[in-house]
Amino acid sequence: MGGQDHTVPEAVTKATLKQYRHSEAVTDLVEFADRGHSLTIDHGWRQVADAGLDWLRKQGLTS
Secondary structure, X not given: OEOOOOOOOHHHHHHXXXXXXXXXXXXXXXXXXXXXXXXXOOOXXXXXXXXXXXXXXXXXXXX
16 A cells, blocks of 8 residues: 555555455555555556565465
8 A cells, every 4th residue: 555645545445454354365465655546657666566576476376
């Protein structure tokens, strides 16, 4: 989540994550404190992509 996101506030993101707590879905929340809503298209998008790839590797979903 973007710490500076004014489109989808932190409370909404955390409430959405909480809805998965009894699910078998594997979830995680990573905050990019200095980022806004457009995490994947703004400057620093590679850091966001790397975090996603790291998460996939930890789940054993990519090499």
